[in-house]
Amino acid sequence: MTSAIVEQVLFWVFAISTIGAACGVIFARNPIASAMSLVATFFFLAGIYILLWAHTIAALQVLVYAGAIMVLFLFVIMLLSLSDHGPVMTFSPTRIAGGAAVVGLFVALVAVFRRLPVTELAWTTDAAKMKDFGSIKHLGEIMYTQWLFPFEAVSLLLLVAILGAVVVAKPRI
Amino acid sequence: MIQTISTSHYLILAAALFCLGMFGVLIRRNALVVFMCIELMLNAANLTFLAFARARGDDLGHLSAFFIIAVAAAEAAVGLAIVISVFRARGTVNIEEIQSMKH
Numbered sequence: 001m002t003s004a005i006v007e008q009v010l011f012w013v014f015a016i017s018t019i020g021a022a023c024g025v026i027f028a029r030n031p032i033a034s035a036m037s038l039v040a041t042f043f044f045l046a047g048i049y050i051l052l053w054a055h056t057i058a059a060l061q062v063l064v065y066a067g068a069i070m071v072l073f074l075f076v077i078m079l080l081s082l083s084d085h086g087p088v089m090t091f092s093p094t095r096i097a098g099g100a101a102v103v104g105l106f107v108a109l110v111a112v113f114r115r116l117p118v119t120e121l122a123w124t125t126d127a128a129k130m131k132d133f134g135s136i137k138h139l140g141e142i143m144y145t146q147w148l149f150p151f152e153a154v155s156l157l158l159l160v161a162i163l164g165a166v167v168v169a170k171p172r173i
Numbered sequence: 174m175i176q177t178i179s180t181s182h183y184l185i186l187a188a189a190l191f192c193l194g195m196f197g198v199l200i201r202r203n204a205l206v207v208f209m210c211i212e213l214m215l216n217a218a219n220l221t222f223l224a225f226a227r228a229r230g231d232d233l234g235h236l237s238a239f240f241i242i243a244v245a246a247a248e249a250a251v252g253l254a255i256v257i258s259v260f261r262a263r264g265t266v267n268i269e270e271i272q273s274m275k276h
Contacts, residue, residue, distance in 0.1 A: 065216075134235055
């Protein structure tokens, strides 16, 4: 019972912080403030991932997203030394229509998700499965056997992305 | 009796995050902030994968999330390189002013 209360409290704390930080990304005037809000969003999301028993992915989230990707973003923001002028957002008819579409999408998604059957987590009685779930050992086993080809394909994708980034960002090739 | 946190809660959080990201993509004019909002949407997709992975007791969803993180890193690298080269050519990253391929 106490663990349910702890889960409840942690979920709401992390969920509200995540949404708040995500709003900060969108509404901050300064791109640096947006980037820092995004880092905060990633940290709070890592907390949510731990509540979902995905410890490995939570660690990767902090290392790769909050670490590597956001440093890249901050580097570019500071490299370009953007001066913010003009309004943060514009309200043309197409954009207002887009905003309305987003609200509609959210309402539709919530309506769908509320109808999910609550027959979940029946598998947690299986102690062996429970012990393995989301552990780096088990994920590594699947990744290097069954999913070896996608894993290697991702490494190739990263190589292509690095080369592409160098070629595109270079002033003269 | 307290209500436990179900998969629906996580999915609704993911939906909110996705819609916030989409709202940012549609509303913001700074290309860098638009990129950050795309990262938000990718994270919402990750959260959905992880929520269903826990609900079904199948951690292949974790592997999908791992691949999404890798693809997001590649996307950020190429996207930011494009932003840098556009800034070098045009002196701006305002997406309202970069529209020579639009008409």
